[in-house]
Amino acid sequence: MVMEDDWDIKDPKEGKESPMPEIKIPPMAGVVLRGAAIVLTILIIFSVLFGSIFVSIGAGEVGVKFSQFGGVQEDELGEGLHIVPPWVSVTKYSVRSxxxxxxxxxxxxxxxxxxxxxxxxxxxxxxxxxxxxxxxxxxxxxxxxxxxxxxxxxxxxxxxxxxxxxxxxxxxxxxxxxxxxxxxxxxxxxxxxxxxxxxxxxxxxxxxxxxxxxxPAKIADAIESKLQADQDAQRMIFVKQKEQLEAERRIIEANGIANATIVQATGEAEALRLINQELAKNPKLINYKYIQMLDGQEVQTIIVPSDQGIILDATT
The missing domain is CATH 3.30.479.30 (Band 7 domain)
Structure with a gap:
């Protein structure tokens, strides 16, 4: 006896079985497949009649479910694709800033x-x-x-x-x-x-x-006037500080010049003192310095005091 789920393929001319291998589906698998097909068909019918059963919740969103039989449900839908019954509607809310x-x-x-x-x-x-x-x-x-x-x-x-x-x-x-x-x-x-x-x-x-x-307009004008006065005061302080710094610079510069003059005068006085000291020791030193000064110059006549005698050897 052949079961309903067995497939027998025969040659219609000869009335004999085909040489192709016989494929058998277990009874339980057949029942599962038929059940899945029935459920899928029902879902498709409900989807066409009442709307889509698939709901996609985007990034930064949350879905609130409302059932026709129970009202708002507390379990919100997170991001991703969800399957909901046809009698449940979903409202999306942004949870971003x-x-x-x-x-x-x-x-x-x-x-x-x-x-x-x-x-x-x-x-x-x-x-x-x-x-x-x-x-x-x-x-x-x-x-x-x-x-x-x-x-x-x-x-x-x-x-x-x-x-x-x-x-x-x-x-x-x-x-x-x-x-x-x-x-x-x-x-x-x-x-x-x-x-x-x-x-x-x-x-x-x-x-x-x-x-x-x-x-208010009056307050704004008063604040603007105050700010302007503060700016003017700050500007005057800046000018005063600038002038004070310039005066200090000039004082420092004048002190520097005075100090340099004093140093120079002191040096010259000390030099004269040393020269006078040496002349006191050797009076003829001035004649020697004078001759050094004339060295290399084209001098034909020299006038000297009468009491100095001859300072050059004319016979040379």
């Missing part, structure tokens, strides 16, 4: 037009602030964000938090502190307060950039 900017320049911020933040200092002065906040979504909390806020979470929670924290922090400082040397410290304080407010919503604040501080 993002930047939210509020600026007075129309095309620079998240909102078109003048989106600068106005805040009051502890002096009652109104400052205009351009702010950039760098943040990221915690991948493990993406399902919570999806449930509470949805994909527009930046507008729903980050924007109002930025405005609230900025105004609160600015109210505790003076305009000059925010505008001047303490700007970085103020920005750090803003970052700490924002992170406290947003960490519970699955958002990490990485950095706050206080990019521009616009002062």
């Amino acid at each position: 993002e930047m939210y900017t509020m600026s007075a320049k129309a095309a620079e911020g998240e909102v078109s037009g003048d989106d600068q933040i106005n805040a009051l200092t502890n002096e009652g002065l109104t400052l205009g602030l351009d702010i950039s906040v760098r943040y990221r979504l915690v991948s493990e909390d993406a399902s919570v964000v999806h449930t509470k806020l949805g994909t527009a979470y930046a507008e729903k929670i980050i924007r109002p938090t930025i405005k609230s924290v900025i105004r609160e922090v600015v109210s505790g400082h003076t305009a000059m502190a925010i505008y001047g040397e303490q700007r970085e410290l103020v920005a750090t304080e803003m970052q700490v307060e924002m992170e406290k407010s947003l960490v519970g919503d699955g958002i990490i604040v990485e950095e706050v950039l206080l990019r521009n501080v616009q002062l």
Whole structure:
């Protein structure tokens, strides 16, 4: 008796078996293959009717699953290719560092037009602030964000938090502190307060950039005048120091010339003293020096004092 899964190949003319070898598939393997084919067919039908069952999560993304029968699921999908049931939809969220900017320049911020933040200092002065906040979504909390806020979470929670924290922090400082040397410290304080407010919503604040501080017109003019006065004072100090250095240089130069003159005069006086000392010892030394001076010169007549006698031997 031949089983269903046995293949018998016969020659149709002769009614005999073909010389080709007989291939047999085990019964269990046949059952597995038929089952796999049925499952694949069902998956293809569901994919055509309800959408793709294959979901690809890109780099820097996380997928949040929503089941038609159970709502948002807590197990997020990481990077890579995933197979999900047809009744489950996947929403992708970026977990990379993002930047939210509020600026007075129309095309620079998240909102078109003048989106600068106005805040009051502890002096009652109104400052205009351009702010950039760098943040990221915690991948493990993406399902919570999806449930509470949805994909527009930046507008729903980050924007109002930025405005609230900025105004609160600015109210505790003076305009000059925010505008001047303490700007970085103020920005750090803003970052700490924002992170406290947003960490519970699955958002990490990485950095706050206080990019521009616009002062009231009167304060800005006063600061500019003060800076100009400081620059003029610094310039005068520089000129004074330059003149003082020049005066000191001239004094040093004059002292050098005076010292050189004194040294030269002292040397000449000492030379004259030595000459006088030698002349006192040998009065005729001057005649010898005189003759040395005339040596090599074309002299025909020499006039000498009458009391000196003949100083040259005319017979030579």
